Amino acid sequence: MSAPAETTSPDRTPSRIETLHPAWGATLMSLSGAALITLRDPLAGTGADEVLGLAILGIAAVVGILLTVAGLARMIAYPSAFRGDLAHPGMGAMIASWPAGLQILALAILQAGVVGALPADAALIAGMSVFVPGLIGTLAAGYAFYTRIIGLAEVPHAAVSGQWFIPVVPLVLTPSILYRAIVLDMGGDPVLWAFLAVLGWGIGFTLFLLLASIVGSRLLVAPPPAAHQAPAWWAWLAPLGAGGMGLIATTHMVTDAGILADIEGMTALIVTAMWGFSVWWLLLAVRVIAKEWGRLSFHPGWWGFGFPTAAFVGLTGEIAHVWGFEWLSAAMPVLWIVVLAVVTWLTVLTIGAMRSGAAWER
Numbered sequence: 136m137s138a139p140a141e142t143t144s145p146d147r148t149p150s151r152i153e154t155l156h157p158a159w160g161a162t163l164m165s166l167s168g169a170a171l172i173t174l175r176d177p178l179a180g181t182g183a184d185e186v187l188g189l190a191i192l193g194i195a196a197v198v199g200i201l202l203t204v205a206g207l208a209r210m211i212a213y214p215s216a217f218r219g220d221l222a223h224p225g226m227g228a229m230i231a232s233w234p235a236g237l238q239i240l241a242l243a244i245l246q247a248g249v250v251g252a253l254p255a256d257a258a259l260i261a262g263m264s265v266f267v268p269g270l271i272g273t274l275a276a277g278y279a280f281y282t283r284i285i286g287l288a289e290v291p292h293a294a295v296s297g298q299w300f301i302p303v304v305p306l307v308l309t310p311s312i313l314y315r316a317i318v319l320d321m322g323g324d325p326v327l328w329a330f331l332a333v334l335g336w337g338i339g340f341t342l343f344l345l346l347a348s349i350v351g352s353r354l355l356v357a358p359p360p361a362a363h364q365a366p367a368w369w370a371w372l373a374p375l376g377a378g379g380m381g382l383i384a385t386t387h388m389v390t391d392a393g394i395l396a397d398i399e400g401m402t403a404l405i406v407t408a409m410w411g412f413s414v415w416w417l418l419l420a421v422r423v424i425a426k427e428w429g430r431l432s433f434h435p436g437w438w439g440f441g442f443p444t445a446a447f448v449g450l451t452g453e454i455a456h457v458w459g460f461e462w463l464s465a466a467m468p469v470l471w472i473v474v475l476a477v478v479t480w481l482t483v484l485t486i487g488a489m490r491s492g493a494a495w496e497r
Contacts, residue, residue: 151495153213155205157220157229158435161366162485163202163236165441166195169478170243172445174250175452177471184471185252191478192243199240199265206233224287225294227280229436231302234272238305238312239442241266245315259319266312269305277302292357297370298439299346304373304446306339310384311377317388325392332388336381343374365427366439368420375413376446379406383453403457410454413447433484433493441481445474 173188210217221227241262248258280302284290310332313321317328386402389395448470455463488494 152205152209153216154495154497155209156435156497157226157232158438160202160206160229160232160234160236161436161438161441162481163195163199164232164239165438165445165478165481166191166198167236167239167243168442168445168449169474170195171239171246172448172452172471172474174243174246174252175449176250177452177467179468185250188243189247189252192240192247195240195243199237202233202236221276221279222283223294224284224290225296225298227283228299228301231273231276231280231305234269234276235301235305237265237269238273238308241269242308242312242315245312245319248319249315255319259316259321262312262319263316263321270309273302273305292353293364295350295353295357296364296367297350298364298367298436299350300343300370300374303339303342303346304377304442306335307343307374307378307381309335309339310381310388314384314388317391325388326394329385329388329392329394332381332385336378336385339381340374340378343378347371364436365424365431366436368423369440369443371416371420372413372443372447374446375409375416376443376448376450379409379413379450380446380453382406382409383457406450406457407454410450413450417447433488435494437484438481441474441478444477448474 170188170192173184173191176184178184217230221230244253244258244265245262247253248255248262253261313328313332317325321328382402383406386398390398448467451463451470452467454460455467485494
């Protein structure tokens with residue numbers, strides 16, 4: 136179901152800004168996620184990954200600027216089209232992918248500062264300048280969407296899918312963002328930052344658990360989602376991977392602030408359990424998507440394959456470090472290449488869809 140357009144002459148062709156699909160925000164999430172993983176030194180000190188990471192980060196920043204300009208222009212020039220998408224039980228959650236992408240972009244910028252790929256001061260200023268509006272936008276979009284969904288008398292089964300997780304994913308990344316900002320000498324009270332990290336992670340992950348029960352129930356009592364919603368199966372990896380990384384960052388902040396001590400072991404157990412479920416869900420999603428593969432055609436929502444893959448790989452790297460598994464550490468370059476391959480594949484499909492005009496269809 137498409138969002139209602141502005142009331143105009145029936146002979147007028149809607150502009151691309153007016154009909155811009157909210158799922159395009161996933162491009163920023165995926166590119167920023169790829170930059171983040173690349174800047175985490177997957178090639179163990181060679182330096183090549185740092186150069187490539189900065190290049191991907193630059194592309195993500197340009198995409199972020201374009202999406203922000205287009206998104207604001209659509210909100211101002213075509214408010215009823217924007218509100219129509221927000222009220223849609225399936226499409227409304229996708230609106231949060233744009234501000235969510237800004238938060239992931241902020242995390243990647245701060246990571247570049249932590250590893251020395253960017254000057255620390257510049258990375259801190261740029262990262263937090265992107266993080267704050269991204270956080271505000273995500274909270275606003277999520278609140279507006281969820282309150283509308285709660286008020287609906289009946290939500291179509293087809294609209295209930297993993298895309299509902301989009302507004303909560305950035306919240307579980309709050310600790311990862313704040314921890315890197317502290318490393319870059321953000322200043323302030325470390326106890327307060329630790330409190331805000333726990334608050335953000337708790338809100339985001341608790342909402343994920345609530346939504347997971349709803350979306351999981353839908354998978355049991357209704358037919359599977361349509362073929363074009365295949366990324367919705369993959370989306371489960373995002374809150375699990377990002378949530379695991381956020382929990383580890385929270386542990387660092389809490390222990391560094393002297394609030395709690397010796398909780399690393401408990402964190403390792405919880406995060407490992409989350410990773411184990413991620414592996415299980417990945418295998419399930421691969422099986423389901425493989426069955427539908429022949430019926431799939433490109434859609435902007437396909438960019439939903441990118442960030443969940445990066446989040447899973449990022450959490451896998453944390454598991455390798457926590458448990459000291461050399462065999463898993465040795466696999467990280469291969470998993471990093473998988474992330475790059477997914478983003479490259481999506482980029483090629485997007486260019487082709489733009490040339491054919493299919494990218495602008497709803």
